[in-house]
Amino acid sequence: MVTMQMLRSAGELNRWRREAGDRPLHFVPTMGALHQGHQQLLQRALQPRAGVRPRLLVSVFVNPLQFGPAEDFDRYPRDLERDGQLAAAAGADALFAPTLEVIYPQGVHEITRIQVPASLQRELCGRSRPGHFDGVATVVCRLLALVRPDRLLLGEKDWQQLVVLRRVIADLGLPLEVQGCATVRDRDRLPCSSRNRYLSAAERLRAAALPAALAAARFEALATPAGVAAEALITAVCSRLEAADLVIDYVQLVQAHTLEPLRRPQGLTLLAAAVHCGSSRLIDHVLLMSRPPIVAIDGPAGAGKSTVTRAFARRLGLVYLDTGAMYRALTWWVQRQGVDPADARAVAPLLEGLDLQLSTGDAEQQRVQINGHDVTDAIRSPEVTAQVSAVAAHGCVREALTRQQQAMGARGGLVAEGRDIGTAVFPDADCKVFLTATVAERARRRAEDLRQRGFSVPPLPELEASIAERDHLDSTRAVAPLVQAEDAVELVTDGMSIEAVIEVLVDLFRQRIPEEAWPGPH
Numbered sequence: 001m002v003t004m005q006m007l008r009s010a011g012e013l014n015r016w017r018r019e020a021g022d023r024p025l026h027f028v029p030t031m032g033a034l035h036q037g038h039q040q041l042l043q044r045a046l047q048p049r050a051g052v053r054p055r056l057l058v059s060v061f062v063n064p065l066q067f068g069p070a071e072d073f074d075r076y077p078r079d080l081e082r083d084g085q086l087a088a089a090a091g092a093d094a095l096f097a098p099t100l101e102v103i104y105p106q107g108v109h110e111i112t113r114i115q116v117p118a119s120l121q122r123e124l125c126g127r128s129r130p131g132h133f134d135g136v137a138t139v140v141c142r143l144l145a146l147v148r149p150d151r152l153l154l155g156e157k158d159w160q161q162l163v164v165l166r167r168v169i170a171d172l173g174l175p176l177e178v179q180g181c182a183t184v185r186d187r188d189r190l191p192c193s194s195r196n197r198y199l200s201a202a203e204r205l206r207a208a209a210l211p212a213a214l215a216a217a218r219f220e221a222l223a224t225p226a227g228v229a230a231e232a233l234i235t236a237v238c239s240r241l242e243a244a245d246l247v248i249d250y251v252q253l254v255q256a257h258t259l260e261p262l263r264r265p266q267g268l269t270l271l272a273a274a275v276h277c278g279s280s281r282l283i284d285h286v287l288l289m290s291r292p293p294i295v296a297i298d299g300p301a302g303a304g305k306s307t308v309t310r311a312f313a314r315r316l317g318l319v320y321l322d323t324g325a326m327y328r329a330l331t332w333w334v335q336r337q338g339v340d341p342a343d344a345r346a347v348a349p350l351l352e353g354l355d356l357q358l359s360t361g362d363a364e365q366q367r368v369q370i371n372g373h374d375v376t377d378a379i380r381s382p383e384v385t386a387q388v389s390a391v392a393a394h395g396c397v398r399e400a401l402t403r404q405q406q407a408m409g410a411r412g413g414l415v416a417e418g419r420d421i422g423t424a425v426f427p428d429a430d431c432k433v434f435l436t437a438t439v440a441e442r443a444r445r446r447a448e449d450l451r452q453r454g455f456s457v458p459p460l461p462e463l464e465a466s467i468a469e470r471d472h473l474d475s476t477r478a479v480a481p482l483v484q485a486e487d488a489v490e491l492v493t494d495g496m497s498i499e500a501v502i503e504v505l506v507d508l509f510r511q512r513i514p515e516e517a518w519p520g521p522h
C-alpha cells in the first residue's frame with residue numbers, strides 16, 4: 001500500500017516531486033481544519049483527465065498575512081494529525097505542511113508581496129478585510145512557486161478569492177490551470193467551512209438563515225424575468241438575516257467576474273453576503289444567470305470541431321447545434337430542386353417556408369430534416385461537400401439561417417459550432433472559442449481520415465494547398481467571413497488528442513460559467 005507522505009520543508013517537497021513520477025500534479029492549498037468540503041475538493045482533484053490519474057498534493061498552512069489584526073489567526077483551528085488522516089483517506093499522495101520559515105524565509109514583514117488590483121478588492125470581503133486578498137495572493141504565489149503544480153483547485157465558496165487568484169495567475173502568466181469546484185453544503189445548507197466549528201448549536205440554527213435568505217432572493221430574481229432591482233433583493237436578504245439575529249457585514253449584488261456593483265442582475269451575477277454570528281464571520285452567495293449558457297465554437301474546416309463540440313456538449317449537458325449541418329441540408333435541398341447553388345436569386349425563393357429541423361435532444365445522434373426529408377446521412381456526401389461553401393456564402397441564406405439559429409438559442413443551454421457563431425449568431429455567447437490547427441496538421445488529419453475510409457490519399461503538399469485555399473476563401477468572402485471574434489480564445493489543437501481538446505474546452509467554459517451556475521455532469 002502506498003502511504004501519503006508528510007512534507008515539512010522545501011527540500012522534502014523537491015525530493016517528493018522528483019521521485020513521484022511525471023504524472024500531472026494537482027494542488028489543493030488549505031489552511032487545515034479539513035472538512036467535508038475539502039474532502040470533496042480532493043476527490044475532484046484526483047479525477048483522471050484525458051485518461052491520466054494525476055498526483056495530488058494538499059498543503060496546510062495558516063497564513064498570517066491574510067488575517068487582520070482583530071481577526072482569528074491565533075484561534076484558527078489547527079490539527080495537523082487529523083488533517084493528515086483526512087487527506088490520506090481522500091487519496092492525496094502528499095501533504096505539505098510548511099513552517100513559517102519555509103514560506104516566508106525573510107520573515108513575514110520582509111516578503112515581496114503581491115498587490116491585487118483595487119477593482120477586485122473594493123467590494124464584498126475586500127471592503128471589510130483590507131489587505132486580506134493581497135495576503136492570500138502572496139501566499140498562494142509562494143506556494144505555487146514551491147509546488148509548481150499543473151492545476152490548482154479552489155472552492156467556489158470563496159468566490160472573490162477564486163476571481164482574485166484566477167486574475168493574479170493570468171496577470172503573472174503562471175503556467176497552470178485553475179479549477180473552481182462547487183460549494184459543498186451541510187444538511188442545513190450552510191456551506192462547509194473550517195470556521196463553522198466556532199458555532200454553538202443555537203448559533204448554527206441561526207446561521208442557516210444565511211443560505212436560506214440568499215436562496216429565497218435567487219428564487220425571487222429568477223421569477224422576475226424583467227429583472228428585479230438590486231435594492232429590492234438586498235433589502236429582502238437583509239431583513240431575513242436580521243430576523244435571524246445575524247449581524248450583517250455586507251449584502252451585495254455584483255457582476256460575477258469583475259465584481260462591480262450592479263443595479264440589477266445582468267449576465268452572470270453574484271448575490272453575496274457576509275454576517276457575524278456569535279464570534280464567527282460567515283460568507284455565502286448565490287449566482288444568478290438570466291438564461292442557461294451559450295458556447296460559440298468557430299474555426300476553419302478540418303479543425304475537428306464537430307467531434308469535440310459534440311462530446312463537449314454531452315459532457316456539460318448542453319444541446320449541440322451543428323450549424324454546418326443546416327447549411328449542408330439547404331445545399332442538399334438546392335441540389336434536389338435542380339437550382340444552381342451559385343445563383344443567389346434562384347436560391348432565395350427556396351428559403352421561404354423552409355422547414356429545417358435538427359433534433360437536438362440527443363447530442364450523440366443529431367438528426368437533420370429538411371422539408372420532411374431525413375438527410376442526416378445524405379448531407380455528408382461529396383456532392384454536398386463540394387457546394388456547401390457556395391450556398392453558405394449568399395447573404396439571403398446567411399440571414400435566414402442565422403435568424404433560425406438565434407431562435408433555436410433564445411432559451412440558451414447550447415453549444416453552437418460553425419464559422420460565424422461568436423461574431424454574427426451569438427455575439428453575446430458566454431464562452432467563445434476559435435478552434436483551429438495549422439494547415440500542416442489539418443492536412444495530416446485529412447490524409448489519415450481518407451486512408452481510414454479506404455480512399456486514395458493525395459500527396460500532403462496537394463492537401464495542404466487545398467486547405468489553405470479553402471481558408472482563404474472562407475476568410476475573405478464578403479458575407480459572414482470566417483474571423484475570430486475579438487473575445488474568443490484561440491485553441492490550436494496540433495498534437496492534442498480529442499480528449500485533451502475536450503478537457504481544455506471544459507476549462508475554458510468553467511472560467512466563465514462556474515459549477516454552481518451550471519452544474520452539468522462533470
Ligand code: PAF
Binds near residue numbers: 030063
Ligand atoms: O481558502 C483558503 O483556505 C486560503 O485562503 C488559501 C487559499 C489556502 C490561502 O491561504
